[in-house]
Amino acid sequence: MSSFKKTYLSLTLFTLFMFSFSYMLVPLYDIFCEITGLNGKTNQTKVLTVRENPTERFVTVKFTSTVANSAPFTFEPIDREIIVQVGKINNTFYTLTNNTETVKHATASPSVVPHEDAEYFKKIECFCFSQQQINGLETKELPLQFIIDNELPNDTRTLILSYTMFNTTDQMGSK
Amino acid sequence: MSTNIDKLHDDHHHTPTGIMRWITTTNHKDIGSMYLWFSLIMFFVGGLMALVIRAELFQPGLQLVVPGFFNQMTTMHALVMIFGAVMPAFVGLANWQLPIMIGAPDMALPRLNNWSFWILPFAFTMMLSTLFMDSGGPAAGWTLYPPLSLQGGDSFPYTILAIHMLGLSSILGAINVIATILNMRAPGMTLMKMPIFVWTWLITAFLLIASMPVLAGAVTMLLTDKFFGTMFFTASGGGDPVMFQHIFWFFGHPEVYILILPAFGIVSTIIPAFSRKRLFGYDSMVYATASIALLSFIVWAHHMFTVGMPLAGEIFFMFTTMLIAIPTGVKVFNWVATMWRGSMTFETPMLFALAFIVLFTIGGFSGLMLAMVPADFQYHDTYFVVAHFHYVLVPGAVFAILAAVYYWLPKWTGKMYNEGLGKLHFWLTTIFVNLTFFPMHFVGLAGMPRRIPDYAVQFADFNAIASVGAFGFGLSQLVFVYILFNTLKKDVTAEDKVWDGAEGLEWTLSSPPPYHSFEEAPKVD
Numbered sequence: 101m102s103s104f105k106k107t108y109l110s111l112t113l114f115t116l117f118m119f120s121f122s123y124m125l126v127p128l129y130d131i132f133c134e135i136t137g138l139n140g141k142t143n144q145t146k147v148l149t150v151r152e153n154p155t156e157r158f159v160t161v162k163f164t165s166t167v168a169n170s171a172p173f174t175f176e177p178i179d180r181e182i183i184v185q186v187g188k189i190n191n192t193f194y195t196l197t198n199n200t201e202t203v204k205h206a207t208a209s210p211s212v213v214p215h216e217d218a219e220y221f222k223k224i225e226c227f228c229f230s231q232q233q234i235n236g237l238e239t240k241e242l243p244l245q246f247i248i249d250n251e252l253p254n255d256t257r258t259l260i261l262s263y264t265m266f267n268t269t270d271q272m273g274s275k
Numbered sequence: 276m277s278t279n280i281d282k283l284h285d286d287h288h289h290t291p292t293g294i295m296r297w298i299t300t301t302n303h304k305d306i307g308s309m310y311l312w313f314s315l316i317m318f319f320v321g322g323l324m325a326l327v328i329r330a331e332l333f334q335p336g337l338q339l340v341v342p343g344f345f346n347q348m349t350t351m352h353a354l355v356m357i358f359g360a361v362m363p364a365f366v367g368l369a370n371w372q373l374p375i376m377i378g379a380p381d382m383a384l385p386r387l388n389n390w391s392f393w394i395l396p397f398a399f400t401m402m403l404s405t406l407f408m409d410s411g412g413p414a415a416g417w418t419l420y421p422p423l424s425l426q427g428g429d430s431f432p433y434t435i436l437a438i439h440m441l442g443l444s445s446i447l448g449a450i451n452v453i454a455t456i457l458n459m460r461a462p463g464m465t466l467m468k469m470p471i472f473v474w475t476w477l478i479t480a481f482l483l484i485a486s487m488p489v490l491a492g493a494v495t496m497l498l499t500d501k502f503f504g505t506m507f508f509t510a511s512g513g514g515d516p517v518m519f520q521h522i523f524w525f526f527g528h529p530e531v532y533i534l535i536l537p538a539f540g541i542v543s544t545i546i547p548a549f550s551r552k553r554l555f556g557y558d559s560m561v562y563a564t565a566s567i568a569l570l571s572f573i574v575w576a577h578h579m580f581t582v583g584m585p586l587a588g589e590i591f592f593m594f595t596t597m598l599i600a601i602p603t604g605v606k607v608f609n610w611v612a613t614m615w616r617g618s619m620t621f622e623t624p625m626l627f628a629l630a631f632i633v634l635f636t637i638g639g640f641s642g643l644m645l646a647m648v649p650a651d652f653q654y655h656d657t658y659f660v661v662a663h664f665h666y667v668l669v670p671g672a673v674f675a676i677l678a679a680v681y682y683w684l685p686k687w688t689g690k691m692y693n694e695g696l697g698k699l700h701f702w703l704t705t706i707f708v709n710l711t712f713f714p715m716h717f718v719g720l721a722g723m724p725r726r727i728p729d730y731a732v733q734f735a736d737f738n739a740i741a742s743v744g745a746f747g748f749g750l751s752q753l754v755f756v757y758i759l760f761n762t763l764k765k766d767v768t769a770e771d772k773v774w775d776g777a778e779g780l781e782w783t784l785s786s787p788p789p790y791h792s793f794e795e796a797p798k799v800d
Contacts, residue, residue: 103457103458104383104454104458107383107453107454107457107458108384108450108454111449111450111453111454111484112450114484114485115446115450115484115488116488118484118485118486118487118488118489119488119489119491119492120492121488121489121492122488122489122490122491122492122493122496122522122525122526123492123496125489125492125518125521125522125525126496126507126518129515129518129521168510168511207511207512209510209511209513215583215585216585264510266510266511267511268511268512271504271511271512
């Protein structure tokens with residue numbers, strides 16, 4: 101009967117392995133996206149070591165914004181488009197207005213197009229790193245500081261940074 | 276193997292009678308029958324939902340149902356047909372046939388077998404009960420893509436839990452099948468001497484235990500995203516809804532082969548029997564099945580070419596997908612070669628098997644068209660996709676199941692079905708199935724999107740034809756139900772070897788086979 105037991109045991113273990121494999125796919129997916137530059141994900145936390153090394157090259161950076169699921173916010177970039185020097189630190193900001201009379205929480209999720217250049221768009225200071233708390237009818241300036249890496253491929257002339265603002269008030273409430 | 280000894284042996288058992296016999300049974304034949312009856316009921320439940328869809332689509336505009344309910348119907352139709360009709364039918368056939376094909380007395384884990392079946396009615400009661408809730412049933416499609424599925428109402432946790440139970444049932448069933456096939460074959464039956472149906476089921480069972488746990492993981496992540504604050508697929512928390520699609524289709528593509536590989540096994544059994552020749556290229560059939568199964572794990576992203584993938588990814592998934600056409604082509608050519616110069620006769624099982632080859636191949640070709648990335652951007656989420664997967668699932672999987680039932684019903688019951696009615700059922704089914712699904716190719720290519728209750732007027736004629744076909748197809752299945760009950764009323768007259776060209780251990784048993792068969796293993800040379 102031991103051959104039976106061996107079959108059951110190995111099949112059960114295989115089932116459990118495949119269940120945990122579905123969870124392993126989550127970090128694997130992130131690693132895969134990082135390697136391929138898929139998804140246009142930029143750095144999720146502060147870039148700590150920044151060396152300014154300005155070059156003679158200039159690129160256009162455009163800013164766009166979206167409010168997810170018709171949340172009661174007005175969310176706009178102050179600059180639609182700026183021409184920046186590669187390798188030099190730049191500053192701009194977005195404005196966020198709460199159109200309700202109650203306190204809201206909001207989180208922004210960034211994305212860079214073209215996707216494969218996302219890794220050269222380095223954010224030094226970004227409101228996307230943290231939850232924003234915003235009072236009723238308040239307008240806030242959300243600062244953004246970034247640098248375009250010198251390694252940016254030569255054929256890239258324009259980068260688009262897009263933010264989607266999510267209403268996370270419910271999620272904050274449940275915590 | 277003497278039937279008398281078996282009959283005497285039976286008398287020593289004090290099995291419960293009535294309903295308790297079916298609730299407590301551990302007999303593979305009883306459980307197989309229950310699976311098949313359950314599948315038939317679910318086939319009609321899912322079919323009624325399809326008719327609601329087709330009735331609404333008979334004309335452009337909104338006539339019968341509100342769009343929300345329409346979406347619930349498309350979602351539930353898919354869930355019921357996949358998990359309630361096709362999969363249980365194959366498991367039922369496995370339960371009935373595997374032990375008597377490999378010369379085993381029963382399945383390896385009889386009590387677990389009982390449990391695998393009895394999970395199903397509860398899972399489906401829970402899933403179908405959501406239709407009566409205030410929020411209605413799940414309406415985000417059977418693929419449950421977030422964020423839409425996370426916005427569902429009260430039905431959401433019930434659906435997820437029902438899917439967990441169905442997965443559990445399938446995994447237990449699969450473990451049982453593998454343990455039976457690997458450990459309980461008659462002496463002398465080497466792996467490469469196994470009947471081809473047994474081979475396809477062995478490979479299907481491996482696909483099940485490799486893919487169902489991944490589905491369980493994916494829906495668990497949905498559940499925790501909704502109720503426990505995890506952010507797997509919630510973009511506001513750094514999650515990614517596209518990742519769900521990857522995980523889902525990592526399960527989903529092997530799943531579609533789970534729905535077709537046993538059908539290949541059935542057709543590979545029936546074609547030789549009615550051609551009175553051995554199966555052409557047995558070894559290549561086994562290797563083709565195994566390669567289809569292996570390839571199924573590296574093609575998943577062809578379901579989502581349009582979500583935004585790097586070019587290298589699209590090319591990789593396009594070519595691996597097209598590669599699957601090779602082992603599938605090997606199978607189709609082998610079936611045709613089996614029939615070549617055979618003394619063919621055309622009884623009902625053979626007719627369904629022949630229609631399977633022709634119509635499944637049509638579905639295969641439209642699949643090949645969908646595999647091409649540039650073309651898929653046009654076809655994605657149109658009725659062309661609906662036409663494709665219904666061609667491989669209805670005249671594919673369902674025809675194979677019907678063929679199998681006609682082929683083995685005289686063996687199971689000892690009673691011969693009415694051949695004339697069987698042929699009538701076949702012709703009605705085949706005509707109406709094409710009337711239903713063929714026009715969907717045209718409206719799909721012309722750009723009609725799937726999962727919508729209303730459409731532009733230029734699609735009206737083909738949709739009207741498809742709706743007529745669907746009602747005809749549904750009503751034709753009542754002929755099948757009549758044939759079943761008509762057969763069961765008859766006297767036992769079938770010979771042990773019902774079909775003169777049939778090969779295999781099951782035909783050495785009496786018709787119907789004794790309750791406990793092959794308690795002494797037969798010898799296979």
